[in-house]
Amino acid sequence: MNDFSELENELKKLRPAQPSPMLIERVGEALENCPASASGAKRKRWRFTEWWRREASGMDGRLVGARDRERTSQTPYNHWWSLGFGLAAAAVLILFAVVTLERRHQQLETVAQTSTPETRAAPLETEQSTTRSKFVPAGGTNVVYNARDEGLHFADRSGRPVRRVRYNKQQTWRWRNPETGASLRVSYPSEEIVLIPVSVQ
Amino acid sequence: MEPIASHENWRNCFSEVAPGLLLFARQWVQSAADAEDIVQDAFVKFWRRNHDIDNRGLLYSAVRSLALDFIRRDARRARREATALAEVDSAIEPHFELEDDTQSALAAAVESLPRDQREVLVLKIWNDLTFSEIAGALGISQNTAASRYRYALSNLKKTFQPQ
Numbered sequence: 001m002n003d004f005s006e007l008e009n010e011l012k013k014l015r016p017a018q019p020s021p022m023l024i025e026r027v028g029e030a031l032e033n034c035p036a037s038a039s040g041a042k043r044k045r046w047r048f049t050e051w052w053r054r055e056a057s058g059m060d061g062r063l064v065g066a067r068d069r070e071r072t073s074q075t076p077y078n079h080w081w082s083l084g085f086g087l088a089a090a091a092v093l094i095l096f097a098v099v100t101l102e103r104r105h106q107q108l109e110t111v112a113q114t115s116t117p118e119t120r121a122a123p124l125e126t127e128q129s130t131t132r133s134k135f136v137p138a139g140g141t142n143v144v145y146n147a148r149d150e151g152l153h154f155a156d157r158s159g160r161p162v163r164r165v166r167y168n169k170q171q172t173w174r175w176r177n178p179e180t181g182a183s184l185r186v187s188y189p190s191e192e193i194v195l196i197p198v199s200v201q
Numbered sequence: 202m203e204p205i206a207s208h209e210n211w212r213n214c215f216s217e218v219a220p221g222l223l224l225f226a227r228q229w230v231q232s233a234a235d236a237e238d239i240v241q242d243a244f245v246k247f248w249r250r251n252h253d254i255d256n257r258g259l260l261y262s263a264v265r266s267l268a269l270d271f272i273r274r275d276a277r278r279a280r281r282e283a284t285a286l287a288e289v290d291s292a293i294e295p296h297f298e299l300e301d302d303t304q305s306a307l308a309a310a311v312e313s314l315p316r317d318q319r320e321v322l323v324l325k326i327w328n329d330l331t332f333s334e335i336a337g338a339l340g341i342s343q344n345t346a347a348s349r350y351r352y353a354l355s356n357l358k359k360t361f362q363p364q
Contacts, residue, residue, distance in 0.1 A: 010303075011322075017233070017296055019220065019237055019240070020233075030245040
């Protein structure tokens, strides 16, 4: 390995290209937009499902052996408790949904009876959504990767010769949403033919 | 809910690892802009879960997996760009900040290495990962990582002799 130490030192002197200054801002925006407790919520949900599974199986998180399985099947009252709780929760949810629907229905009726002032809420929402979906140009490249000289031609029946050059390009345009950090990129090949007048003496 | 960005040191961590991460991402994608998008996604996902840089092998693993997804998703575009930009890209968006001809020659020699050797070299030299972390990030054994590293150095030594 010592044979390579000189080479390793030379390699370490090479510095990787730095990221664009925009990148740190974009990462900051993306991190701001996400809540810290997302993984915590997932963990809590896992704990709840784990607890629910253990409750339902009547076990304390141990592996379910054949004898244990037999015992849980002999004591089915745990399942009845679970079923009872489930049904009660479902009934509460249905009641809540019915009450909410009724209230919304009543509100709609009053809106229909009164009139214009509240209809201005909709344009505000669309304004917000358009500002969130606003993209600003962030740059573009136009790379000519092939140029072919196609020789002399006589264009438009004129007596003057022109030299025809065909360029093949790859154009790329970028837009970025400063609020959300989202980026949009359009890249397409293009071809350009240029006629250059030639003076003959 | 506390926003993740308020956790103090993400900016310091990111500033420290970003150049190496970008170099690593560019082992798969030609364009620096694509590499930045990949690094951004990987770092945000990683930081959401970890809030620190301790288990950084996972971060490199995420960059690799996102880069491979990107290649699969945009295979047609990648092929077209690769053929169109193969010659001009390294001149427009170099992987390294080059100071002299020796460094240019060395960078060219690095880029001509086989990909499996190059990715180990990039992780070891410019990201300071241990062989254990490299093995975790690339899904290979430590011995394989070490032997690829040795092959890379040996190949470089054949094509490039430091003056």
